[in-house]
Amino acid sequence: MLVPLLLLLLLLLLPLALLRQPRSQDASLCWLARLQHRVAWGALGWAAAWQQRRLEQSTRHMGQSQQQALRWCLQGAQRPHCPLRGSTDTSTFRNQLPLTKISQAQEEESGEQLTPPTSNQYHGEAFLQATLLGLAALKKAYPEVVSPGSTARVTPTSPWPSPLPWPGHALGQASPPGARDPGALLLEALRCPGLRGLEAGTAAELMDVFSGLEADGEELAEAVATGNPGAPLPRRAAELREALEQGPRGLALRLWPKLQVVVTLDSGGQTEAVAALGALWCQGLAFFSPAYAASGGVVGLNLWPEQPRGLYLLPPGAPFIELLPVNEGAQEEAASTLLLAEAQKDMEYELVLTDHTRLTRCQLGDVVQVVGAYNQCPVVRFVCRLGQxxxxxxxxxxxxxxxxxxxxxxxxxxxxxxxxxxxxxxxxxxxxxxxxxxxxxxxxxxxxxxxxxxxxxxxxxxxxxxxxxxxxxxxxxxxxxxxxxxxxxxxxxxxxxxxxxxxxxxxxxxxxxxxxxxxxxxxxxxxxxx
Missing domain, CATH: 3.30.300 (GMP Synthetase; Chain A, domain 3)
Known part of the structure; x- marks a missing residue:
C-alpha cells in the first residue's frame, strides 16, 4: 500500500510542478503557488487520514497487530539456521532468543559499537507514518502555521522523520529548497518576519543556531540589509539589530512576532535543550515533536501537539516492541518481558526491539513510564536512558x-x-x-x-x-x-x-x-x- 500512496501523491502534484516557472517573479503566478499548496495539503490530508485509519485498526486489535509484526520479523530473518523459521508463537520466540543488551562497557573494551536494531523497510514505513500523522496533528492544533511561507527550517536536518514526496515549497516552506548550509537557512528565515513555525532537526541543534545568531548577529543583519542574497531589506535589518540588542530572553518572538510553535525531533538527551530554549530564546512558545526517535528509529508517535510535555503512543506494528519492567533489568536473561497490551499505568519499562535482519531482541536502554492508553495501546513519556x-x-x-x-x-x-x-x-x-x-x-x-x-x-x-x-x-x-x-x-x-x-x-x-x-x-x- 505504501508504494501506490507515494505514486498517487506524486501524480497529483507533478502537473503543478511542471507549470511552475523556476525563479519566476511574475505576480500573476501567485494563484498557481496557492493552488499547488492547497492540492499538496489535500493529498497530505488524504494520506494522513489513511494512516489514521490504519492506526485505529491496529491499536484496537493489539494482540493481532503485534503478532503480525512478529511474523513479519521472523519471515524476513536473515540469520542462518534460525530456530524460529515457520513459528510465530511469542512464547517460543522469547524462550529461543535471549535478550541482548547494548553495553557501554563492551563497546569500550572491544572498541566496536554494538549496533541497535535497524531495518530500512520498517523504518521507512514508520517514518512516513510519523511524518503524516504529525503534520496533520500540527495543522489541527496550529492551522495558521501551515499557510504558505509561514514555516522555515533553520538546520540542514529536518524534524520530520521521512522526507515528503513533493517539493518543500508546495507546503509553504520559507527555506530554500534543498539548502544544506546552516547560515543560508537562518538568513532566509531572518528575512521573513511573518513566520509562525520554526523547524530544526533537534532542540540541541536549534540552541546552537540561536547561540550562533547572537555571536554573528551583526554580520547577518548586514547581509539582510545589503541583499546578500536576495533583495536589500534595510528596515528588516534594523529590526534584527534592535531585537538582538535586548538580549536572548524572548529573542524568537522579537524576531518573528507571529511565531507560535517550534518543531524539533525528540530523542535521548534533548530535555535540557528544550528547557534552555523555553527559558531563554524561545520563551512563550509551544514545542512539538512529531515522534520520539531512539537508536536511529521511530519508537513513539506524538498525536497531541497541545500537550506541554511530550506524550508518545507506542505503535503495535513493526518493529516488534516488548516492555521489560525496570526493576527486573538486572536479571538480564531471567527477566520476563511484556507485550504492549500488558503494560500497566504508572509502571516504568525498558524498551526491547527485535532486529529484522539479525533477529536479536535488543534492550535499547530507553525507559518509559505508562501514563495512559489509546485504545489498547500504551501512551508513554520517556524518563531516562539506563546507559547514562x-x-x-x-x-x-x-x-x-x-x-x-x-x-x-x-x-x-x-x-x-x-x-x-x-x-x-x-x-x-x-x-x-x-x-x-x-x-x-x-x-x-x-x-x-x-x-x-x-x-x-x-x-x-x-x-x-x-x-x-x-x-x-x-x-x-x-x-x-x-x-x-x-x-x-x-x-x-x-x-x-x-x-x-x-x-x-x-x-x-x-x-x-x-x-x-x-x-x-x-x-x-x-x-x-x-
Missing part, C-alpha cells in the same frame, strides 16, 4: 535523578541558566589523585561567568537529597564530593559536532549525559573557564 547512569561505588544514579538534582542546584545559583551538561566518572580522567572516586561535572551556563565554591557545593548537597545511597556513601567517605567545572561558550556545540562526525552516529544524534571515553572528557576539560 552514574556509578562509582554501585550507587547507580540515573540520568533523570541527576538532571533533577542539577536543576535544583543551578536554581540556587543567582542569575544562572543551565544550557547543557555532561558528567564523567573520575576514573575516566584519572582525577581522584588518591582521594575517593567522584563525579566530574561540566556545565555551560548563561548569566554566570564564575562559580564560587559555595555554588559548587550545592550540587553535592542536592545529589545527597536525591539519592539516599549516594548520601550514605558520602557520609562514609567512600565517594568524594562532585566537582563542578564551568566550560566556555560553544564548548558543547563543538562536542556535538565531534560526536556527529562519527560514522556510527545515528540521526537524531543522542546527546550523552555521561561520557565514557577519555578523549571526549578531555575535549571538554580543555575548555574549562572556571
Amino acid at each position: 547512569a552514574l556509578s562509582v561505588r554501585g550507587e547507580d544514579i540515573g540520568e533523570d535523578v541527576f538532571s533533577e538534582a542539577l536543576g535544583r542546584a543551578v536554581g540556587q545559583w543567582p542569575g544562572a541558566k543551565l544550557l547543557d551538561h555532561v558528567c564523567v566518572e573520575s576514573s575516566i580522567l584519572d582525577s581522584s589523585e588518591g582521594s575517593a572516586p567522584h563525579y566530574e561535572v561540566f556545565v555551560e551556563l548563561r548569566g554566570l561567568r564564575n562559580l564560587s565554591e559555595e555554588n559548587r557545593d550545592k550540587l553535592d548537597h542536592c545529589l545527597q537529597e536525591a539519592s539516599p545511597h549516594y548520601k550514605s556513601l558520602r557520609f562514609r567517605g567512600s565517594v568524594g564530593p562532585a566537582r563542578v567545572h564551568l566550560v566556555g561558550h560553544g564548548a558543547f556545540r563543538a562536542l556535538r559536532a565531534a560526536l556527529a562526525a562519527s560514522p556510527s552516529s545515528p540521526f537524531p544524534p543522542e546527546m550523552p549525559r555521561v561520557l565514557r571515553h577519555r578523549h571526549l572528557a578531555q575535549f571538554l576539560q580543555r575548555r574549562v573557564v572556571s
Whole structure:
C-alpha cells in the first residue's frame, strides 16, 4: 500500500510542478503557488487520514497487530539456521532468543559499537507514518502555521522523520529548497518576519543556531540589509539589530512576532535543550515533536501537539516492541518481558526491539513510564536512558535523578541558566589523585561567568537529597564530593559536532549525559573557564 500512496501523491502534484516557472517573479503566478499548496495539503490530508485509519485498526486489535509484526520479523530473518523459521508463537520466540543488551562497557573494551536494531523497510514505513500523522496533528492544533511561507527550517536536518514526496515549497516552506548550509537557512528565515513555525532537526541543534545568531548577529543583519542574497531589506535589518540588542530572553518572538510553535525531533538527551530554549530564546512558545526517535528509529508517535510535555503512543506494528519492567533489568536473561497490551499505568519499562535482519531482541536502554492508553495501546513519556547512569561505588544514579538534582542546584545559583551538561566518572580522567572516586561535572551556563565554591557545593548537597545511597556513601567517605567545572561558550556545540562526525552516529544524534571515553572528557576539560 505504501508504494501506490507515494505514486498517487506524486501524480497529483507533478502537473503543478511542471507549470511552475523556476525563479519566476511574475505576480500573476501567485494563484498557481496557492493552488499547488492547497492540492499538496489535500493529498497530505488524504494520506494522513489513511494512516489514521490504519492506526485505529491496529491499536484496537493489539494482540493481532503485534503478532503480525512478529511474523513479519521472523519471515524476513536473515540469520542462518534460525530456530524460529515457520513459528510465530511469542512464547517460543522469547524462550529461543535471549535478550541482548547494548553495553557501554563492551563497546569500550572491544572498541566496536554494538549496533541497535535497524531495518530500512520498517523504518521507512514508520517514518512516513510519523511524518503524516504529525503534520496533520500540527495543522489541527496550529492551522495558521501551515499557510504558505509561514514555516522555515533553520538546520540542514529536518524534524520530520521521512522526507515528503513533493517539493518543500508546495507546503509553504520559507527555506530554500534543498539548502544544506546552516547560515543560508537562518538568513532566509531572518528575512521573513511573518513566520509562525520554526523547524530544526533537534532542540540541541536549534540552541546552537540561536547561540550562533547572537555571536554573528551583526554580520547577518548586514547581509539582510545589503541583499546578500536576495533583495536589500534595510528596515528588516534594523529590526534584527534592535531585537538582538535586548538580549536572548524572548529573542524568537522579537524576531518573528507571529511565531507560535517550534518543531524539533525528540530523542535521548534533548530535555535540557528544550528547557534552555523555553527559558531563554524561545520563551512563550509551544514545542512539538512529531515522534520520539531512539537508536536511529521511530519508537513513539506524538498525536497531541497541545500537550506541554511530550506524550508518545507506542505503535503495535513493526518493529516488534516488548516492555521489560525496570526493576527486573538486572536479571538480564531471567527477566520476563511484556507485550504492549500488558503494560500497566504508572509502571516504568525498558524498551526491547527485535532486529529484522539479525533477529536479536535488543534492550535499547530507553525507559518509559505508562501514563495512559489509546485504545489498547500504551501512551508513554520517556524518563531516562539506563546507559547514562552514574556509578562509582554501585550507587547507580540515573540520568533523570541527576538532571533533577542539577536543576535544583543551578536554581540556587543567582542569575544562572543551565544550557547543557555532561558528567564523567573520575576514573575516566584519572582525577581522584588518591582521594575517593567522584563525579566530574561540566556545565555551560548563561548569566554566570564564575562559580564560587559555595555554588559548587550545592550540587553535592542536592545529589545527597536525591539519592539516599549516594548520601550514605558520602557520609562514609567512600565517594568524594562532585566537582563542578564551568566550560566556555560553544564548548558543547563543538562536542556535538565531534560526536556527529562519527560514522556510527545515528540521526537524531543522542546527546550523552555521561561520557565514557577519555578523549571526549578531555575535549571538554580543555575548555574549562572556571
